[in-house]
Amino acid sequence: MEPDLKNRLKSDLQSFLRAKQYYHRLGRVWKRSFLLYGASGTGKSSFVAAMANFLSYDVYDIDLCKIPSDSDLKLLLLHTTPKSVVVIEDLDRFLADKTSRVSASGILNFMDGILTSCCAEERVMVFTMNTKEHVDPNLLRPGRIDVHIHFPLCDFSAFKTLASSYLGVKEHKLFPQVQEIFQNGASLSPAEIGELMIANRNSPSRAIKSVITALQTDGDGRGCGLIGRQTEDGDDELDEPNGVVCGEGLHTVKDLRKLYGFFRFRVTRRSSSSIASLPASPLR
Template identity: 55%
Template sequence: MIPDVELALCLGILPALVVARLLYKTSALRILLKFLQSLEERCYLCQSYKVPQFDENSRENQLYRKVSTYLESLPSLDDSDFTDLVSGARPNDVVLHLSRSQVVRDKFMGARLSWTNERAEEGLEGRAFVLKIRGKDRKRILQPYLQHIFQVSDEIQEKRKEARLFVNLGRGGSAADGSRQWGSVPLSHPATMDTVLMDVDQKNKVKADLEQFLKSKQYYQRLGRVWRRSYLLHGAPGTGKSTFAVAMAKFLGFDVYDLNLSGVRNDSDLKALLIQTTSRSVIVVEDLDRFFSTASGTSASVSGVLDFMDGIVSCCREEQIMIFTMTSREGVDAAAIRPGRIDVQINFPLCDLAMVKALAGTYLGVKEHKLFPQVEEAIQAGPGMSPAHVGELLLANKGSPSRALKAVIGAVQQAQVEARGKGEGAKAGEKLTGSRSGRSTDELGDSGSLFCRESVHTVREFRKLYGLFKLGSRRRDDSMDLGSIDLKEALTDKNDGPK
């Protein structure tokens, strides 16, 4: 009997070991565990919460972004059967992202939770995260769990410091029709406050002003003002206005909204764009002077842009920076740059010797050179060059500092010749116009006369002929008078002769 029992046990254990090995080596065990978890969740009453990507006004839901960042950090996302691989902000950086219809589980304060990535409700754009919590745990952990998500996502974003660049898509929609008008990419521009070319004192003043702005929320609220600050960057093309705007955004860690006014259909479209922006962002509007000079009824109006700058709609977001660029302030309505609409104005000049030396140090790696005095002499006598132009010349001749600086001197001298030629042409035209107008006035004595120069000469010739005619007639009269006097005298002498 004992051998039979042992045989029976062996025959029973061996299949069990084969099944266990099969379950361990394959995904059958995982499938079984997931089935049991799903069955357990169905047996409990659960409460669901949906976090949409956009609200009914097509504004981005900041909670959705925070939840997405938090879920990407969960270890359970690595153990999922499938997930999305998304490129990160840095080169060769890959981030795990919750895929469509994927379920990821989490634990918090002894409670089990699950997240699902689903399509948003009908009428809303984008996706939505769905959170499921057991009914008995809902009141106990919901608020602490959300605070935990905020804290973790903020810490991750602080480590990443990934800013994004938004551009208006030009679809011509509005906030009411649910269309999203901003598209975004990672802000990968390399400019920083340290690399931007600017006077050191002025740069430090701007940095101090930005830092003070970040700390002034309660101060702005006490004043009853919107927590926003506006900057006007004005200067010739190529002086670094756009680059400095990006450097300001990266210094603050804010997103950038690059607004193209030519892609705005009307004032309502402009308001919708502003509503869809977020806090902690920089709104950049370039070439504002060109818009004011060419504004027409086919796009946003001047009054619409002025309302965009400081109207009621501009109060929809706080902790924002607005940056406007202009080539020149001449001819721009004073209402557009008055205090309140523009808080700080920064001028970006053309290159002087200090800027050329700084560019030479960056592009060529030289701090002193024998050609610097000639560069200074050429710059002082010339109309000036933009830092972008000088930088391109130095970059094209980076292999030879002497050749690069000679190229700068030659370009400045060429600009001098062109400017001198234009100036002499303008002076010659003014001199010719002035001389003609002076002769007409001197000859006619009345600048409003309609006589031409040929008419004046004709009148003069006529006057000369008339004078000669009168002189000839006067001489004839005189000769006749003399003859009559002689005749009278002869007759008198004859009559008075000897009797």
């Protein structure tokens, strides 16, 4: 996230914490609502966790697909406590699902209905979406959503921040090449770039080269499956064998996406067969 935006959001949250009397003087419920929108892997869920840690609030993550009815959604709101972040993820996908048992009006009442006005004191409500292009603007109007935050794909500035955090590298001879590729329109999500850096964390040169390869191939792995070797000056070069290196070697973005899909499939199967419907409970 851009430092200026991060600082403005921190100031907004600090102002919210001090605003109890102000909200009460206005006759408004003491809550703040955020919309986080952007492609998968751009940091929306991480931002929710950071927000909760910053505020020292509990987190309630509500899965609308598991809610039997509008009244059950209201009941979940009653189970939340003050000093909490109430999260509904992927709201755009849910609204596009015509088989859902929770209605759009149920969502609206959850956002700013009578029950919310009575029971949502000292709450932060967060809704995430991949895109808001096809969502009814009435759902996103001020009063229902106070702050809209866009989470973009990675650019060169964000890449440098990731390289500093993940690899301890602030400058590198390959940075001009990376910058040129970004300027030509290529991009990946911060999560994808971060995973490539983690997989190659023992060699910053190899990690940056893996990002370059992924950007050049749009993350599909064409020409990847590379193994590093060290040159005389200590840098890593990349060979091109047929296999893909696992463990400490290079992971292509395609491999990481496949792995994520496998875990998601396993979790979905397990949850659908063994997890009963439970009231919302805080995660600390």
